[in-house]
Amino acid sequence: MKLLKIGISGVRGIVGDTLTPELIMNFASTFGTYLNSQKVLLGRDTRISGPMLHAATTSALLATGCKVIDLGICPTPILQYMVKRLKARGAISISAGHNDADWNALTFINHEGTYLNSYQGEEVLDIYHLEKFKKVPTDKLGFVASRTDYLDTYFTKLSKFLDGSAIRKAAYKVVIDACNGGGAGIVDAFCKRLGCDLIPVNNEPTGYFPHDPEPRPRNASEVASITKIMKADVGFLLNSDVSRISIVAEDGETLSEEYTLPLIAGYYLRKQPGSVITNYSTSRMIEDVSRCHGCDVIKTKVGQSNCIQTMIEEDGVMAGEGSGSIAIRGFHPAFDGFLAMGMILEMMAVRTQKISEMVKELPKYHIVKEKIYCPPVKAHSIVSEIKKLYSSHQISTVDGVKTEWKDGWIHIRASATEPMIRIISESKSKEKAKERLYKAANFVSQLV
Amino acid sequence: MKKRLSLKISISGVRGVVGDSLTPQLAARFAQAFGSYLGRGKIFVGQDARASGFMIKNAVISGLLSVGCQPVDVGICPIPSFLVLTKENNATGGIAVTASHNPKDWNGLKFISGEGLYLNPSQTQEFLDIYHQGEFSLVHADKHNNLLTEENPTGPHLQKLLNTLDIAAIRRRKFKVVTDCSNGAGAVLVPEFLEAMGCESILLNATPDGALAHHPAPIPENLTRLCQAVVDSRADVGFIQDADADRLAIVDENGSSLGEELTLALAVKYVLSKKPGPVVINLSTSQAIEDLTRDHNVPLIRTKIGEINVVEEILNTKAPIGGEGNGGVILPAIHPCRDSFTAMGLTLEHMACTGKTISQLRQKIPSYVMLKDKINGSPEEAYRIIRQLKKKYGESEDISTLDGLKINFADHWVHIRPSNTEPIIRILVEAKSQRKAEEVLCRFKIEMSGL
Numbered sequence: 001m002k003l004l005k006i007g008i009s010g011v012r013g014i015v016g017d018t019l020t021p022e023l024i025m026n027f028a029s030t031f032g033t034y035l036n037s038q039k040v041l042l043g044r045d046t047r048i049s050g051p052m053l054h055a056a057t058t059s060a061l062l063a064t065g066c067k068v069i070d071l072g073i074c075p076t077p078i079l080q081y082m083v084k085r086l087k088a089r090g091a092i093s094i095s096a097g098h099n100d101a102d103w104n105a106l107t108f109i110n111h112e113g114t115y116l117n118s119y120q121g122e123e124v125l126d127i128y129h130l131e132k133f134k135k136v137p138t139d140k141l142g143f144v145a146s147r148t149d150y151l152d153t154y155f156t157k158l159s160k161f162l163d164g165s166a167i168r169k170a171a172y173k174v175v176i177d178a179c180n181g182g183g184a185g186i187v188d189a190f191c192k193r194l195g196c197d198l199i200p201v202n203n204e205p206t207g208y209f210p211h212d213p214e215p216r217p218r219n220a221s222e223v224a225s226i227t228k229i230m231k232a233d234v235g236f237l238l239n240s241d242v243s244r245i246s247i248v249a250e251d252g253e254t255l256s257e258e259y260t261l262p263l264i265a266g267y268y269l270r271k272q273p274g275s276v277i278t279n280y281s282t283s284r285m286i287e288d289v290s291r292c293h294g295c296d297v298i299k300t301k302v303g304q305s306n307c308i309q310t311m312i313e314e315d316g317v318m319a320g321e322g323s324g325s326i327a328i329r330g331f332h333p334a335f336d337g338f339l340a341m342g343m344i345l346e347m348m349a350v351r352t353q354k355i356s357e358m359v360k361e362l363p364k365y366h367i368v369k370e371k372i373y374c375p376p377v378k379a380h381s382i383v384s385e386i387k388k389l390y391s392s393h394q395i396s397t398v399d400g401v402k403t404e405w406k407d408g409w410i411h412i413r414a415s416a417t418e419p420m421i422r423i424i425s426e427s428k429s430k431e432k433a434k435e436r437l438y439k440a441a442n443f444v445s446q447l448v
Numbered sequence: 449m450k451k452r453l454s455l456k457i458s459i460s461g462v463r464g465v466v467g468d469s470l471t472p473q474l475a476a477r478f479a480q481a482f483g484s485y486l487g488r489g490k491i492f493v494g495q496d497a498r499a500s501g502f503m504i505k506n507a508v509i510s511g512l513l514s515v516g517c518q519p520v521d522v523g524i525c526p527i528p529s530f531l532v533l534t535k536e537n538n539a540t541g542g543i544a545v546t547a548s549h550n551p552k553d554w555n556g557l558k559f560i561s562g563e564g565l566y567l568n569p570s571q572t573q574e575f576l577d578i579y580h581q582g583e584f585s586l587v588h589a590d591k592h593n594n595l596l597t598e599e600n601p602t603g604p605h606l607q608k609l610l611n612t613l614d615i616a617a618i619r620r621r622k623f624k625v626v627t628d629c630s631n632g633a634g635a636v637l638v639p640e641f642l643e644a645m646g647c648e649s650i651l652l653n654a655t656p657d658g659a660l661a662h663h664p665a666p667i668p669e670n671l672t673r674l675c676q677a678v679v680d681s682r683a684d685v686g687f688i689q690d691a692d693a694d695r696l697a698i699v700d701e702n703g704s705s706l707g708e709e710l711t712l713a714l715a716v717k718y719v720l721s722k723k724p725g726p727v728v729i730n731l732s733t734s735q736a737i738e739d740l741t742r743d744h745n746v747p748l749i750r751t752k753i754g755e756i757n758v759v760e761e762i763l764n765t766k767a768p769i770g771g772e773g774n775g776g777v778i779l780p781a782i783h784p785c786r787d788s789f790t791a792m793g794l795t796l797e798h799m800a801c802t803g804k805t806i807s808q809l810r811q812k813i814p815s816y817v818m819l820k821d822k823i824n825g826s827p828e829e830a831y832r833i834i835r836q837l838k839k840k841y842g843e844s845e846d847i848s849t850l851d852g853l854k855i856n857f858a859d860h861w862v863h864i865r866p867s868n869t870e871p872i873i874r875i876l877v878e879a880k881s882q883r884k885a886e887e888v889l890c891r892f893k894i895e896m897s898g899l
Contacts, residue, residue: 016588021476021510029472049513049589056510059472062503102589137467138500138553 003419005376006128008121009305012096012105012417015049019104024053025060027106028092029133032064034124035089037136039067041082041109043074044094045182045240046207049104053094057106058144061092065136068144073205075182075242077336078154080113084332085153095182095241098214098323099417101207114312114333115305151186155193155338161331162342166349168195172233174345175248177201177223179213181240183337190338194345199230213239215246215324217254228252234344234355242337243304244324247344249355257324258283258367260340263358264326265318267347269293272330274317277310279303280402281411281424282322288363301399303416308333322367322424365408366430368437371420374448379414379421382447386412389443410436412444421448456556458868459572459754463547463556466500470555472507479511479543480586481579482559488515488587489540492560492598494522494530496546496633496692497656500555504545508557509595512543516587522601524656526633526693527558528787529605535564535783536604546633546692550869552658564783566756602637605789608782610644613793617800619646624683625796626699628652628674631659634693634788641789645796650681658691671697671705679703685795685806689788694755695775696788698795700806708775709734711791713813715777718798719769720744728761728770728778730754731854732863732876737773739814752851754868759784773818817885818878823896825873830866833873833899837864860884862892 004018005011011027013019032040040061044050050073061068069086071079076093083091091109099105108116108124116124127133136142174196178184184205191198201222202210211219215237227235227248235248246257262285265276269290276290279302290297298314300306302321311319311329320326325335326343348355374382383400396402400413408427415422423440427433455469456462462478464470483491493508495501505521512519517540522530527544534542542560550556559567559575567575578584625647629635635656642649652674653659671688678686678699686699697708706714713736716727720740726747729737733750741748749765751757755776762770762780771778776786777794798809825833834853841847846856852865852874860879867874875892879885 014588015592016514016586020584020586021480021507021514022473024510025472025476025507047589048592048594051595052510052513052592054510055506055513055595056472056476059475059503059506059510062506063466063472104589133471135467135471137465138498138555141466141500141503144502 005417006125007416008118008125009115009303010105010107012099012103014102015052015104016102021052021056024056024106026131026133027128028057028060029064030124030128031090031092031108032061032066033127033132033134035066037065037134037142038089039069039087041069041071041079041086041088041091043071043076043079043091045075046073046180046184046205047096047101047104047240048207050094050207053104053106057092057094062142062144063136064134064142065140066142068142070144070146071150072146072148073182074150075186075337076107077243077334077338078150080109080334081154081157081332082150083109083111083113093241097241097243098212098239100212101209112333114308117305117309121305151189155189158338158342159193162194162346163350164194167342167345170349171195171197172345172348173197173199173230175199175201175223175227175230175232175235176203177220177237178203179238179240180204180206180208180210181213181238181242183238183242190341194342196345199226199232201226209240215239215244216257217246220246220248220254224248224252224254233348236341238337243335245337245340246324247355249359251356253356255359256367258285258322259359259362260324261320261322261326262286262289262362264340264343264347265289265320266362267351268318268328268343269295272317275314277307277314277316277319279307279321280396280399281413281422283365283367283426284409285362285365302413304335308335365426365428366433367424367426368433370423370437370441371415371418372423372441372444372448374414374419374421374444376414376419378448379419382421382444383412383414385447386440386443389440408433408436410440412440456869456871457576459569459756460868461556461558463550463554463869465553466503466555467553470504472503475504475507475557476511478557478579479508480515480584481575482541482543483512483515483517484585485575485578486541488517490518490520490537492520492522492530492534492537492539492542494525494542494544494601496527497524497631497635497658498547498552498555498691499658501545501658504555504557508543508545513592513595514587515585516591516593518593518596520596520598522598524633524636525601526637526789528694528783528785528789529602529637531560531564531785532605532608532783533598533601534560534562538562548692548694548869549690564785565759568756568760602640605783606637606641606644609641609789609793612779612782614797614801615645618793618796621800622646622648623685623796623799624648624650624681626650626652626674626677626681626683626686628686628688629654629656630689630691631655631657632689632691632693634689637693637789641792645793647796650677650683652677671699675699675703675705684799687792690775693788694786696777696791697775698806700810702807704807706806706810707818709736709773709818710810710813711775712771712773712777713737713740714798714809715771715791715794716740716769717813718794719779720746723768725768726765728758728765728767730758730772731848731851733773734818735816735861735878736814753865755786816878816880817882818876819885819889821875821889821893822867822872823875823893824871825866826871827866830873833896834864836899837895860888862888864892864896
């Protein structure tokens with residue numbers, strides 16, 4: 001089975017299989033054609049296949065006449081931030097975020113620094129399918145300029161947005177596992193700027209991932225034990241493009257990545273009330289937290305593009321997903337792991353509270369997740385088949401199938417990034433959450 | 449009339465027009481095919497100074513990485529230095545991003561074996577089969593290499609030159625030399641090379657930025673500025689390289705250009721005086737070389753056009769020297785490839801060891817006039833014209849069909865062949881006098897247009 005995912009915000013696949021230089025070039029040519037030879041930023045994470053994709057993308061962008069500003073190894077949120085700062089017309093980020101090491105991806109970013117929305121994405125895909133790429137003659141070819149000064153620009157802005165002096169005064173001891181990904185080495189600048197004492201874990205930009213680059217308790221054992229032993233104030237786990245984080249409390253307890261959004265919302269909505277945007281798969285914690293602050297929650301389909309676009313259209317104040325990502329409208333419209341870490345540090349400093357204390361204030365839910373391998377060609381029909389399981393319930397089909405009970409919900413959908421069907425079940429009762437998950441998982445397994 | 453094709457895939461590699469046929473996708477596919485052909489290993493990637501070099505080079509690098517090769521970026525590098533580097537570093541092979549003498553909007557790829565030689569016709573065939581089958585040995589992400597860069601790509605070549613040439617003799621003369629690098633890749637080595645030769649050096653068009661102050665072929669039309677500079681600076685000699693620095697033309701101390709055919713002729717005369725042996729040239733090279741070999745009583749071998757054909761025959765016959773009339777001197781003692789630095793070195797050594805000026809040396813070379821011209825035409829049209837001319841002249845004249853059609857008349861010859869690198873038909877005429885050459889060329893052009 002060949003694995004390739006083409007979506008509105010880019011292309012994702014397995015290197016050496018579907019993700020060939022030619023495919024990458026066709027997509028980069030597409031984006032260069034879409035931008036009509038204007039200025040474009042380029043950044044990548046540390047994945048071992050990065051240089052191949054980087055060379056292919058550079059070559060194809062130049063051939064369409066684009067001027068390329070190469071930021072080298074650069075976390076996606078920083079790349080997104082720099083698009084407006086450097087007045088570029090767009091950007092391509094080479095990173096497969098939380099996917100395994102054998103995956104890689106191109107993500108297209110528009111002139112606002114956000115993932116392409118569905119209209120822009122469809123236009124891009126039309127160009128791709130037509131294969132009518134712009135080709136310029138030698139004297140009109142683009143050129144590459146490299147920049148390395150952008151970290152300072154970004155962290156200055158971030159430290160101004162946060163209560164930098166409160167964080168610096170607290171002088172926290174922080175453990176960060178960058179998974180040798182795009183954040184490796186860059187977290188040093190982050191901590192230095194916020195006066196934190198960094199204990200780095202997997203902080204070499206080698207692209208050798210010691211565990212899956214997905215921030216969740218399963219991958220957090222190193223951070224958890226180090227946080228506890230070193231008596232650090234907090235631990236963080238990053239994905240490979242630093243768009244998501246999960247948190248480890250000072251006592252070494254690993255928090256589900258679902259906590260990132262409600263923890264931050266509980267603090268930020270008090271400062272800045274307004275709508276919160278999240279997807280259908282995210283824990284009910286955010287609904288309870290928002291209600292406490294008199295704010296409403298707007299739900300979208302899963303994915304950064306949907307969430308951020310809705311935040312802009314509905315004038316929300318923040319957005320986030322249960323996978324550990326947040327964006328704050330007042331900072332920039334992108335899922336940003338540095339912002340998430342900064343907000344957590346700020347709330348610790350301002351409230352003079354420990355993470356374990358903050359967690360206690362959140363409503364208690366049990367969320368269980370399962371992913372079942374499924375060939376992409378069958379995924380959507382299987383998901384629509386599953387409606388039968390809940391024929392007596394009210395079903396939402398905006399994104400896969402979602403059913404709610406008084407004590408919880410279940411959401412079954414085809415992944416946009418992997419050949420998987422994802423099942424997420426949440427309930428006040430651990431047993432009920434599991435029971436519903438197993439029932440759905442059984443049903444799906446039989447159909448695959 | 450059919451649209452002129454802008455892509456040539458031949459024994460000389462791939463050449464195409466950027467913005468038209470030569471896309472990043474095409475370059476990456478060829479790099480993948482080459483990596484699949486040679487197997488994983490270290491592959492050097494070099495470029496000449498053309499503006500599109502960086503774009504194409506990146507496409508090549510991505511193609512090589514995807515099939516598990518270890519690309520080493522050499523940057524802008526003279527082609528002979530690149531070939532020596534590939535051999536001396538025990539690389540698996542090399543890809544040079546260059547279109548040699550083609551116009552500015554062209555670029556291309558040349559494929560090089562681990563011996564530092566261009567692929568020969570049978571290797572090229574095998575490699576092209578892999579390209580056309582499109583089955584490349586893609587490797588998974590964990591087998592990908594990182595991109596490396598080579599810091600001193602011209603070092604091994606310079607060392608070879610210094611070891612082989614009579615440096616002491618050249619240095620003693622303290623020659624004053626004007627060199628026009630044609631804004632090409634040669635510019636990265638010329639200053640260091642001439643300093644090592646103890647020369648006082650004046651450089652023209654010495655920024656390797658691909659601006660190509662003039663059309664990059666070192667033909668007399670491009671020499672005006674160089675000729676003037678030689679006179680103004682009272683230099684001993686003037687040199688002009690082509691864009692990838694494999695060919696050379698010479699200007700004498702009076703500012704008079706010798707014509708590119710004389711570069712090889714002078715080198716052959718000097719080398720045979722020291723070390724007699726067979727000489728290998730292609731079908732289009734001047735009769736003067738043939739006369740020189742007759743003087744020294746050594747065999748002369750003519751090959752098909754294409755540098756690798758000459759090189760392979762040089763290696764087969766253990767010839768001490770060979771080359772092409774277009775200013776391409778091949779001295780296997782340095783490396784079996786056309787090399788403008790070798791040609792410069794031999795010219796300087798020739799002057800140093802004989803104590804003669806260039807104008808005196810040229811007197812010793814039999815005098816011929818060669819005219820080179822071309823008409824537009826696809827390979828198919830070329831084939832048709834050649835077949836009809838063969839029918840007409842085959843009975844009465846001495847002809848060779850080794851490559852296109854060469855007709856040897858009693859005191860002149862005509863060679864008609866499709867170009868390997870551009871969609872044109874080349875026509876060459878050599879005769880004892882300008883008038884005769886012009887008359888023959890004119891007659892054949894009319895005859896060919898009629899066909």
